[in-house]
Amino acid sequence: MIEVKVDAVQVSIVSAHRIVVLREVDGERYLPIWIGPCEAEAIMVGAKGIDILRPLTHDLIVDIFAALGGELRYIYVNDLSENTFYARLVVSVGDAEIEIDSRPSDAIAIAVRVGVPIYVAEEVMDAASVVPEDDLQEKMMGDKSEGLNVFRDFLSSLNMDEPHETG
Numbered sequence: 001m002i003e004v005k006v007d008a009v010q011v012s013i014v015s016a017h018r019i020v021v022l023r024e025v026d027g028e029r030y031l032p033i034w035i036g037p038c039e040a041e042a043i044m045v046g047a048k049g050i051d052i053l054r055p056l057t058h059d060l061i062v063d064i065f066a067a068l069g070g071e072l073r074y075i076y077v078n079d080l081s082e083n084t085f086y087a088r089l090v091v092s093v094g095d096a097e098i099e100i101d102s103r104p105s106d107a108i109a110i111a112v113r114v115g116v117p118i119y120v121a122e123e124v125m126d127a128a129s130v131v132p133e134d135d136l137q138e139k140m141m142g143d144k145s146e147g148l149n150v151f152r153d154f155l156s157s158l159n160m161d162e163p164h165e166t167g
Contacts, residue, residue, distance in 0.1 A: 039105035076119035
């Protein structure tokens with residue numbers, strides 16, 4: 001398994017499509033996953049630690065785990081089949097470790113709330129990740145504000161009107 005971090009949530013102003021971009025922690029690959037607008041919002045709220053008056057669905061799931069004595073250990077994107085990503089929540093309850101099927105977007109929204117690691121199966125990264133071109137990488141490593149603009153340009157080049165993989 002390859003550890004990744006949420007690098008960005010890209011929003012298209014011309015369509016309802018959103019992309020969460022996972023970045024390899026010890027590498028240079030990025031994994032874009034098309035998600036829905038509600039899931040994008042849930043990831044951003046959790047990642048930014050925004051306090052909500054009443055618990056959202058993902059907050060409720062975290063609260064249920066805690067109330068039942070479970071602990072989310074990590075999540076991982078474990079499969080890509082017919083252009084659809086699959087994920088698992090790995091939860092410890094007592095001496096048992098339980099894996100729960102999940103959409104990647106929901107798993108990520110829960111993971112960012114709890115602060116647990118996010119992993120991607122090697123075969124999924126090999127099949128669906130992208131590596132920015134060398135000149136793009138150099139620009140990204142230079143001035144941070146310039147790198148952010150270059151990365152935004154890279155994300156904008158992704159065809160968001162025709163999602164090929166969904167989470």
